Structure formats: structure tokens, C-alpha cells
Amino acid sequence: MKPTLQDVANAVGVSRSTVSNAYSRPDQLSAALRHRILDAARQLGYPGPNPTARSLRRGFVGAIGVLFTSQLSYAFTDPFAVRFLAGLSGAAERHGAALLLVPLPADPALARTAVENAAVDGFCVYCAGDEEWALEAIRGRALPYVTTAVAEAAHPAHRYVGIDERAAARTVAEHVAALGHRRVALLGDTVLPDTPPGPLRLAGPGDVPHPTTRGRLAGFADAFAAVGVDWSALTVLNATGNSRAAGAAAVAATLTGDAPPTAVLACSDVLALGVLDTLAEAGHRLPHPVSVTGFDDIAEAAAAGLTTMRQPAEEKGRIAAELLLEPPADPAAGHVLLRTDLIVRTSTGPA
Amino acid sequence: MKPTLQDVANAVGVSRSTVSNAYSRPDQLSAALRHRILDAARQLGYPGPNPTARSLRRGFVGAIGVLFTSQLSYAFTDPFAVRFLAGLSGAAERHGAALLLVPLPADPALARTAVENAAVDGFCVYCAGDEEWALEAIRGRALPYVTTAVAEAAHPAHRYVGIDERAAARTVAEHVAALGHRRVALLGDTVLPDTPPGPLRLAGPGDVPHPTTRGRLAGFADAFAAVGVDWSALTVLNATGNSRAAGAAAVAATLTGDAPPTAVLACSDVLALGVLDTLAEAGHRLPHPVSVTGFDDIAEAAAAGLTTMRQPAEEKGRIAAELLLEPPADPAAGHVLLRTDLIVRTSTGPA
């Protein structure tokens, strides 16, 4: 079998502790002996202290867990998530912390044990709406955690970095309203679960389960209410996934119907790009008869001329990591609200 | 402190082993007792067996390490790497394996210990040219590993999934040569280390340290040699990074010089897009006076009309994961060569 600390100790004729010190606390032994030990280790093919055993004894691991409550591969498919991870990994790198990407089985019970079995010192939970069970499991392990969305009635240990979804969405909608649009559609991913793509009847934004989508729809509604357009006059479109194709599918029938909206406000850039795809296929070029807005300001948005609400993706990731790796003394500092900026491009114009 | 197995055992009045079995081998005890144990655990706030202790005893971790020998955050910046990771994570997810992204310090000695300290069952090494030290460290730990490039004189344990870089590049260049181009520039990232952006004198492709770049340049050269264009007649352009900006910077002076090339063959799509940016800024629209080709076929390539060599990014990731997670019995099956396809778009045309 592979050699252990003890084998090296035997070979050199010293105690296990001394070999351990040779690796982890060089100041505890003479340089000469340390060299002898390291040489012997090399000869024996000893690769250094076993990381698992070390973690067990030391009580910490040196890795933070990253949880995507939807599919893990989503993390690499969604441009915003990728930029978030870029920021996260940069900060982790600076702290020498590794990132453990934990895949979650579809079965909730199994998913919970996946969270309980992850060897990490803390968790970053990328919010997908339904994550309370995950947070509960994390708290059960008494590990620190950060979420990527504002939590209203947060548990004291709950740290987060997010934006004011509702206010940001309201700003987008105010821009659209100011351009004179009154017949508008709001487009979101999984506005209601298990619902086909296309228009949806909703009593109000409060009925939307996903908090981020709920906040954004509410913000859109706020702005239109302020100019006299009631919630019931707004069309809500449901997309079955956060992808261009899903966005296109959700909006298709509505755009070709009679009395199509003059503006479509999407809850994400990816969905908005899907809308632009549909318009482009119908032969429309910018500026369109239909104004379109997105959310997040991903790289593709600029190229497509998409008006959108920018949120600092990399910074969000960086701060999430820092909240875990250098925990603020003041608990209030554990709640970070990021700035957002309306980026007006060519996809919006007068009604 | 947090409760342990022993505490739960004491509370219920059974042995440690029985509590352990309640979690890991439910068939070893009666359902009734199992429920009593699990209930007691819940009451005590016991979060389930400690993952680190379990790993130590069981001898495996349930995670595979992912090594980017350049900066970790590069993984999320390069579109090809992201798609690779998407494939990797999808396969890992299916096997219930977690992904440990290990950041490597710039200092080589520290980087080596980072590899030695990662608690994983195997490594996927995303090739960056200089990774032999990492492979050595991994072999020292007797862990299985996969690299993302073909290795010629591979260690027996060395599994890989790659493409025939040279043949693929040759195919691209043959396409360009067939269009009549004879005055061409070849563009690569870090053709020689520590060299400013722009043209470079090289005796031949053999002088390039990075194996992937070397293979691609050699393939380009092969095709042009076949039509009578000598290596010395080719311009080699060095980019200082794999980004659009770096690609643009590398090519700028050459494009505006006298006798500019009629075609630029880049070693990656990102670099090629940088060249297109430069051309667009100079007011050129497709089809250009200058043909441009890329490599990889990332998503942006299609939108930009870039002719490129497609390699199956997600599949590469998937196969890498599978080579680790379901090791082939036949060692020859540990060497996978992927298919590549020339995708001709509008960025190439007759000279």
C-alpha cells in the first residue's frame, strides 16, 4: 500500500509527530532533520499528508461548496451564472480555497443528504427559488452560508449578496412606460411551475412562487400601475426554462396574435434574446415595432443592442466568496445590496 | 459541540456501529430501531455522518478534482472551457460525483502541494501546456487522471481525450489554401512566452512550447507547404492571452502594414473574433478582403460568421468524466480521439 506518515517515521527513525511537523510546522525541528525526513519521504514515494486525514483532525477542509438547486450543469449554461462563478472562483483563488460543485439529485431526500455529505467549510447557494430545504440542511451542519438573493426574514446566520429586484425592475419598466408603451407583456422563466409556454392568468405578482421572478414582475407592475395600466391589462408570458428557445417559444403566439404587445419586458437577457430571435425571424430589424428589455446585461446583450438592467455579476460572485472566507464581524455587513444600472440600447424605442 | 455518532448512540442506548448502520446500511437493523435512531438524531440536531471522517475510513471521497494549470477563473472566462465544464459536470452529476475546482498558486512548489492536498478520487487536468509537474504529483498520489490533450509518450496510467490537433489544423488551412490564399498569417496565444504581441520569428512550429498551439501551427504549415508556401513565407503572430482584445492587439499592426496577409488563421475562435473586431473597426464588413478562421466553434463563432474547426466541447468534458468515473478495462480505451468538423461560414472567401 501507499506509505503513511508512520512509514516515513520508521524509515528515518523518528516519531510520527516529527514527520508531521516536517510538513506542517517546519519551525518545530532542525533544518537538517527536516531535510532527512523529506528526502526519505521522496524515496519512499510518500506524497505528503493525506488530505482527508488532515481535514478530519484539523476540523476544516479548505473548500467551499457551491449549490445550484437546479441542475449543476445549468451553472455552465447560463451566462450570468458563469460570470458569477468567475467572480466567485477569482476570490476563492485569492484565499486559496477550493470550490466544490455539488450535484443535487432530483429526489429531495437524496438532495438533502448530498448537502450533508459535502466536505466543505461553508456553502454558497445560488438561488433558484426553492432552496429552503438546502439552507436548513446547512444550518443543521452549523456551517456558514451565503445566498445570492435578498432574504427578508433571514436567519441570523444567513448572509447574502443580492440586488433590489423590485426597484430594479421598476426602473426598467419606467423607461418603457416613458416611451409611451401601454400594451405590454411580461416574460419570465417558470412563472408558474408545470405550465405550458405562453400567456398566463395571474391574480397578481404575489402568486409567483420564485422570489426573484416575483420581485421583478412586481417591479414591472409597479411602474405601469403608476401610469394607469392595471395588472389585469398586462400580459404575463410563461417560459419553460431560461433559454433563448424557451423565450422564443413563450412569446411566439402572442406576437403574431391580434393586438400584440408593443413591448416585452423579460426577466432575463436570455429570454429577451429569444424574443429578439423571434422578431428577427419574422423579418424585423432594429429598431423594432416591438420594444424588448432584458435583465442582467450579459455579454450577448450588448451585441444584440438589448436594453437591460445591469447587475455586477462577477462582483456578486466575488462578494459571495468574501462573505464566506472573511466573515464580517458586524452581522449587518453580511447583507450586501448591489447597485444596478439601466443600460438603454436600441431594442427599446417609442411606442 | 456538535453531536457525533456516539452521542446519538448514547441517547438511544445502542452502539455506535448500529447508528452508523442506520445511515449507511439500513438492511442491517430492524426498521423500528432505525426509526428510533433517526428520530433521536433529529432531536439532537445530528446532521448525519461527518463527511470527512467517512471519507477517511472509506478511503474515497466522491469528488474529482479539476485542474486548470493557468488561473482558475480562466475556466469561466473562456467559452470553450465553460462548455467543457458543462459536459464534465453533467456526467459527474449522473454519477453523483462532485467537482472540486482547485486553484493553483503561481509559485510552482505551492502549486504542487495544492495538488497533493486536494481531497479527491481522481483528477481531470485541463491542458495548458505546462502540466507535467501536476501529473507527476498526481501519480505520486496514485490517483487516476485524465488530460484533455493527446499525450504521445503517455505514462500507462495516463488517460486522455483529445483531438488530432495537427490534422484538424491542416484541414482548416487546406480550405484557406484552396481559396487561393498564399500570403497568410498564423495567430496563436503565447506562441512564445514573455513575448510582446505581434509578429514573431520562428525557425519552425517545433519551437513552440505549448503542445496544442504547436500542433495547430504545424498543421497550418503542413497545408501551405503542400501548395508551395514555405514556413518562412508565413507570418506568425503572437497574442498575449486568449481573448478578443489580445487577438486584436496581436494582429493590428500587421493588418495595417504594407502587404498585409490575405488570410489570418487563428488557433482559437476567441482570437479570431478579435481579428474580426479589428477588421470591423476598420470599417470592413463581411465578406472581408481578409479571410479569417478560428478554432473550436464556440457559440459566438456562428453569430460572427466565423469559419472554424468544430470540436465537440461538451462531449470532451463528458468523456473526460467518464474515463475517470467508469474506468475502461481495456487500457487502449483510455485514449479517446474526438472527431472534428470544418465549419465553413462567411469569414473565408477567395483571395
Add this chain to the structure above:
DNA sequence: ACGCCCTTCTGGATCGATTCAGTCTGGATC
């Protein structure tokens, strides 16, 4: 009543290190 098997549960050994209170040694101090 006896032996046998099967299920259920136990106790101790073990995984591979780290930690900390000591012990030992040689040299400086008075």
C-alpha cells in the same frame, strides 16, 4: 430439549493524520 440458523446488534480495531503536554539534551549562567 437440543441443536442449528438467522437476524440483530456490539466492541474493538482501524483509517491517517494533528496536537499538546511532556521528556531529554546540551550549553549558558552564576
Add this chain to the structure above:
DNA sequence: GATCCAGACTGAATCGATCCAGAAGGGCGT
């Protein structure tokens, strides 16, 4: 020459589980 001390090294306890040989108890056939 006795005392003290800093530096170098040791040993046992510990981290929190899993594993396995075996003990206890119950049911069954003869």
C-alpha cells in the same frame, strides 16, 4: 558544580466515522 532554559523531539490522546468477527436472542425442525 548546581541550576536553569531553550530547542528538539516523543507519545498518547484525539478527530468521527466504518468494518468485521462474533455474541445474544428468537424461531424452527426433529
